Amino acid sequence: MAQSNLERLLSAVLGADAAADVLATLDLEPALTEEAGETVSRGVFAMAMNGVLFHDLMGRVPTGAAYVGDRKAQDERVVFDHGALRTVRFADGPTGALPGGIEAFTRIFEPLGYHQAGLYPLDRLKMTGRAYAHLDHPEGVPQFFLSELHVDRFSPEFQAAAQRVFGTSKDPLGDEAREALAAFAKDGQAPISLAEKALPQITGAFAVTHDVPALGDYQTLKAESAEAAWIATEGASFNHATDRVADVEATAEGQRQLGRAVKDKIEISGSGRVRQTAFRADHVDRTFIGEGGGEVVLKVPGSFYEFITRDIDPTTGRMDLAFDTGNAQGIFKMTQAASM
Template identity: 50%
Template sequence: MSTTNLQFVLSSLLGAEHASQLSDLLQIPASTLRPRSDTVSRIEIAQALNMLLFEKLLKAVPQGNDYVQDSVRAGNKIRFDHGALRTVLGISTGTLPAGEAAFTRILRPLGYHVNGLYPLQRISMTGRAYAHEDDPEEIAQFFLSELHPHNFSVEFQNTVNKVLATSQDPIDSHSAQLLQQLAADKTLPITDTLTLLPVLVACFDRQHDLPSIADYQTLLAESAEMAWISTEGNAFNHATDRVPNVEQVADAQRALGRAIKEKIEISRNGRVRQTAFRASTVTRAMRDENGVLVDMKVPGSFYEFISRDRFLDEQSQTDKLDLTFDSGNAQGIFKMTASASPATN
């Protein structure tokens, strides 16, 4: 891999040893292992971004990291299936575009397209799956969900506006131009790739100020998902490992004493099965009624497992991996970040 664009990009950003360690964790699609050149294709940039975001998630989710390290010691590599993130539609979001627009401007130039629409009515959200056009089965998808504040109380909507109005857009004018160039040419010079990637990674984070304790409680009373967004923003809500048998993985992790969901979520067609570790607990500093910062324990991100079956596509008469999601599965998995109330340290 030392002679590929992907490894050169990762080594340039992380250092050679760190890049090698990250590469050892993941199954890397053959479609992204292209010889060194002065330009980098969109699929290589997408894979580099996915690897950087996967590592970022592991740093935030100790149970997930422990599982991954166990897998590597056992001689296995992680097959990164998808990453999930949350946005908010139709609300003042400062200089950051509202809803999925903050990320479609990134995903489309990288080669992603909408591969499914999933109403999440119980939690007043809409999910969209984005798959990569150049290698949909091997490049990790993005599950991008939007929360609809207009379905909640006026007080809730006002609080959402108050919290998100402080958002700052991490994409500067030069990065926006590079995304436009990538969309047009499907490649970027390697020096521009190295400039753009850290900006893209920064987009997957909280872009607004932390809420006050009172504002957090107002949001939590009506939507655990919005409360989560208020403290974690657009960070990966979870990253997902594609495994052959999710039931066996769940049983093995439960035997190790790790906090994993009891129920396996099964899609209506039976081909997609999911479960997850409970969300990590993180500490966020919020102001109390006197304006004093108090460390609060709230739900963070989590690590998920998925099994996908292959099937015969009747229309094309080809064997395909079921890359779909399921609204019921998603809403069940989202409960991993629900919490009744924040706790002080």
């Protein structure tokens, strides 16, 4: 049997064994797993991108990997609902060599068939969140919750530190990525040989692209925004990935009984149809530049794994794919418990 386009793309980045593991872990629509040939659709490429990012998160979040391992041991698959990203927006201009704020990712999302599906002010955090859903596979290709931190809403000291840290950002997109995105934008598809070269460049955008921060700048950011401090160490890596489960309350209780650190509260949307909770962020060792120029290593919050239950919207008869401002601000707290 010919290798599917999805497997071929995943293998190009992850290798055959890891690609097979991703395909065995995620519950995927047949339209995404059966496509084959020398041209790849934007939907399959988007799913391959998400598969690479899910695999990366599993390598960084031991608690999430343990949960997923349990699911696989029970012959169950994960329904990958959405991933979350954080970006930085200066008052004017780009963020280093990157387009400003969310534009660093909308230039990727829109050619791949995503559209903005919701706007969520996160005023308590001095941020704005936006949901991006896939036009071709709204329930089958994971959404993105893309947030933007507004640097100009903070103190002058914070703004100066943010410029020193995030102003060093590099742009990981090369010629192949730009060519592939242009093809997806124009035709909704691209040659798979080009897509194989573009995928590692595009997934490379979901990472730390700025220089190692000075410890003093990190402390300045952290004093006013746990979210800015998180971006300083983790960049645009997946903040979390989310499993769509039938009963989030039962899932959370089962994880507590296993001794895993789950958020105490279930976040419930205003409609009551979307319910979320999450593991607390796993901590990671990160390097900073100290006052004398030497390296300092601290344990800080990394990424985490989330659970969501979505009910049917009676007005449409379809699954409610919306997000909720209150839910989002509650979930953001999973990365606030930094230790110095």
